[in-house]
Amino acid sequence: MNTRHDVAPPSGAARELGMEIAGRLGRVLAAARRAEYYAGILPRDAAGLDALACLPVTTQKAYHDVMMTAPESLKSGEEHGGIVLQTGGTSGEPKFSIYSGAEIREMIRSGARMLGLMGVRKEHHVANCLGIGELYGGLITLEHELLELGARSLPFGPHVEPGFFLNAARRMRVDVLFTNPLFFMHKLREIHEVDPSFGFELLLYGGAGLSRVDAAWIRTHMGVKRIASVIASVDAMQFGFQCPHCTGNEHHTLDDFNHVEIVDEDGNPVEDGEEGRIVLTSLYRTLYPLIRYDIGDRGRFIGEACACGSPYRKIEFLGRGGELLSLSEEAEIWVHQLVKAFADEGPSAVQLVLEPYKHNAHLVVRLEGGHLDGAVVRRKILERLPVLGEAVERGSILVSVDVLAPGALPRSHRTGKVRLVVDQRFKGARAPSPLGEPGPWWRGGDDGAAALPGVRQAGHRS
Incomplete structure (x- = not known):
């Protein structure tokens, strides 16, 4: 049976997607009650999305203080292999996140489907220029997602020299670039100086925003037809992406992977169109559950349906700024x-x-x-x-x-x-x-x- 990565979840319907979300949330809450930390704050009868909004918001500091001092209290069961990642520390002290093998495999499947919805196809040749090393998972996780999707990947990393990049990219016919603009924007200008004729079809980016001026330069000088963004957190992985119909900072939420809420300063959900803090509940992390976790970014829900027909909701991502x-x-x-x-x-x-x-x-x-x-x-x-x-x-x-x-x-x-x-x-x-x-x-x-x-x-x- 072939797996389609260029369509929304198999159900396609918002109603069935809601049932899938409810089932996953139930499993996450059941696992969380086995962890000492959550057992003290989760009501025994809490169930479903409506009940979720009544639970307290967990701040990054509170969660990672426990992770550093008493990690076993966050753990719901036995660990059978996994991966440890760490944040970059640009918004505070570096923090650890521990994923089980099953959670990583689910992340890869979801990520591959997300890439398909963003326009990546099996016939694409992707230059992977994300960061790597020192417990940072960008390049590694994308490699696994591209393998799951069936596309060809060239794992350049962010520090590749322009000459090396151009030689390999020409020979391997690179037509998609995935990178962090803060790392690679100046590198693209250097590449253009070496070979003004070099270009590619699709730019995907994450880890930082891309200014309208830089986006215009890329389209003009690199011939890029489409630019799309992914938003993610080291603690919860991907939770938003841009389909071909998203404009500006609009993103679809990956509702069957991370449940997204927009809340006010008291943790109460706000109305569609109202700006607030982005709070995530991971629907796949059961070893170290992550429930109503404030990631430090802001956004607002967009009430209108997307022209792409996806049942995934849409948000305007407003970026970091909860300080x-x-x-x-x-x-x-x-x-x-x-x-x-x-x-x-x-x-x-x-x-x-x-x-x-x-x-x-x-x-x-x-x-x-x-x-x-x-x-x-x-x-x-x-x-x-x-x-x-x-x-x-x-x-x-x-x-x-x-x-x-x-x-x-x-x-x-x-x-x-x-x-x-x-x-x-x-x-x-x-x-x-x-x-x-x-x-x-x-x-x-x-x-x-x-x-x-x-x-x-x-x-x-x-």
Whole structure:
């Protein structure tokens, strides 16, 4: 019997999909009650999705504190082989996740089906440029999913040299690239410089966002016909993907693999269209169950059905930002609100640095992108976020913008990710320059941007 990976679950109908979800959730809750940690917080009669919403939300810190100090209390039974993975630590201390062999096999099957729904076919030749090593599972898990799907894979990894990549990609007729944009965007520009004729058909990416400016460059210079995103968590693996009809940050949820909720600050589900925190319940993790787990990202459900006909729901993924930045007593702002204020400028990468200023903070917004105008970004921040603009006028805080060259921000060598928030206020030292110098390089453009207060353009060493 052939397995189809380019269609939704075999039932195809939302009603039958709901029955499948309910059955899987029942097995997960039954396993969780055998674990000491969950036995203390799960009501005995809790069952079904309606009851799930009544259970407490588990924070990342609470879950991983237990995983580090008393992991056996999270365990529901005997372990028969498995894999240990670790987060990159860009949003806090690195954390471990332990998967059983059965869970990994289920992840591979779900991942292969997801790739099929995204447009990957058996005849495709895929350049796998995801991260690998030091307990990071990106490249390894994708390899298994591509094997399950039946496509040909070329496991380049993220650090491949342009010449080596081009030689193999031409010979093996690569037509799909899967990568993390933060790792590989500058690499694609180097590849284009070596061979402007090189291109491919489909770009799949995960691990970080892709700016509209970078997406336009890829389409123009690489001839890419379609770009699609996967969203995943080390603790729960994939939970969202883009079909050919998804636009912007719209994603389908993999409802029979991870149950997704959007909740308010009290853990209550919000209405469709309302923004909130993304909470996951893994429908396949039974060794170390993961129930109502706050992954630290935000999103909102989209109520309309998708033109692709899939029964999977749709969300708008708004990214990381569940952290409140306290710059002074009167100036506090959520990270996602700050990033949203300048997102339309299309930076390739973002880092928010808090430096000491008087008894408050100097907010330094560091952005990659040669097209960016730091003065414009700063003006949008202060105009669109009056709480910051008014605090700057009073002189209680500072807000600066550093515009850096592509690849200048420090990245995790494992995952390619950039730490979003770096708080240097209590370390007694200025944040290290992303250019590796005591301070940022400044360059005054034709508009005199470097002379404007709070605007710093990164330039070249003289």
